[in-house]
Amino acid sequence: IPSHPAHLLLPTSCLDGDGATAPKEMGPKAGTPLCSPPSHPPVVEDDFQFVLCEGCRQESPSLKLLTCLHTLCLNCLSENKPVGQCPVCRTPIPQASGIPNMDNLLFTNLQARLSIYKKISNSTGPSCSRCRGEAAAVWCSECEEFLCTKCFEDHQWFFKKQSHEARRVEDLRAESAHQFLEDTRKSCNLFCSNPSHANQGHISSIYCRKCEKALCCSCALLDSHHAPFCDILSETQRR
Structure with a gap:
């Protein structure tokens, strides 16, 4: 093996x-097409409409999550009138620019994964x-x-x-x-923020409130500069 x-x-x-x-x-066998036609329905057109911008209904690499939990792309937010309101439900947007700070990383990541599946299921x-x-x-x-x-x-x-x-x-x-x-x-494990632990797979279980960073047990025990500590799950729930 x-x-x-x-x-x-x-x-x-x-x-x-x-x-x-x-x-x-x-590889593909001789005399057969490289790919058979996809047997599944179009990816974004059916079950995955929720990953699209709720304004233009298009895919976008720059999706923003509003406080009202609506998701809009930068283009829609830039053209939004009046500035400072969600164009879907008119909830105020706290930022003066009318552009939320928070990216919708979940939907952006799902769009990227679905684009890979599209390539796989494409006839070519x-x-x-x-x-x-x-x-x-x-x-x-x-x-x-x-x-x-x-x-x-x-x-x-x-x-x-x-x-x-x-x-x-x-x-x-x-x-x-x-x-x-x-x-x-x-895996959604959060790894230690210490640069010396890069690519070493030190999983974080502790949060330093002073540095506002996730740490592994070794850093928390050996570095006196980090304090006070709390369990990273507790900090996640608090936020």
Whole structure:
């Protein structure tokens, strides 16, 4: 069995006798189209209307969340008259500019994930994110890249000690949009804000009210500058 966990997500037919990947079997078979037509209804047109701007009903990378919980894009807010009111319910907007400070990161992230699913379910299919010329055979959810069989070989060698999940594009195409979003959902752990702990996976469980930062247990115990402390869950609930 290969040491890289990503291989476990690929059928055994993709492995040769010594456990190495045999990417030539992962690509499209000769005489068959690269992608079959999508069998699912359009993504944003049905169950995911709520991720659109409530003003123009369009996708936008700059969605703002108002205090009344309506979501509007920057274009709609910039053209909003009168300034300082939600154009949907007329609730006052506290900011003098009429532009809320809070981004709707949840909806923006969902739009990004749905755009990936659109590429997968499109009749032409996605191309490799690296070489650009070949049809993609695999999607890596950690790198958020489509990979052809050759680039997937390089990816497996470079990340052989890391647990990157790679799945066949054809398997993802067989899923609904709901299933794709569920399967590609990432952990929401909050990691330590200490720069020396970058990329080390130190999960935060403590909040420093003085610094207004999330900390791991080591930083809280060893650094006397951080105080007073509280449990990060308590701070989240308070806010």
